Amino acid sequence: MHRHVDVIIDRALGYTDSYGTTYPINYGFVPGIIGGDGEEQDVYVLDVDKPIDRCSGKVIAIIHRRDDNETKWVIAKRPYTVKEIEEQVHFIEQYFDSYVELLVDNDIS
Secondary structure (H helix, E strand, O other): OOOEEEEEEEEOOOOEOOOOOEOOOEEEEEEEEEOOOOOEEEEEEOOOOOOOOEEEEEEEEEEEEOOOOOEEEEEEOOOOOHHHHHHHHHHHHOOOOEEEEEOOOOOOO
16 A cells, blocks of 8 residues: 555546536546556545645545445545545445545554
8 A cells, every 4th residue: 555645636626527526625546556447546635625736645544335346545634534534525435335444544643
């Protein structure tokens, strides 16, 4: 597991996809790391309240999907609870049977 990652944002905060879903957070991928779907690893970016095109941060959680072959990483500048992460990513994860795994050292300090 890569703990500190560089992320390219391909769906910035405010982006609306073809299904009409507007992204309330930045969403991107880690170049060069392949996820379960054969594409680059997807990442939810918390703690950034404006659209961005790239960032770096610490992976604090992994979102596992029981009904899909990929996971999502969560990066943030501060610790989050499972409930806080679920609230932030609900806009997409509501369509999947997913759960949040906090990483043991979710202490950002």
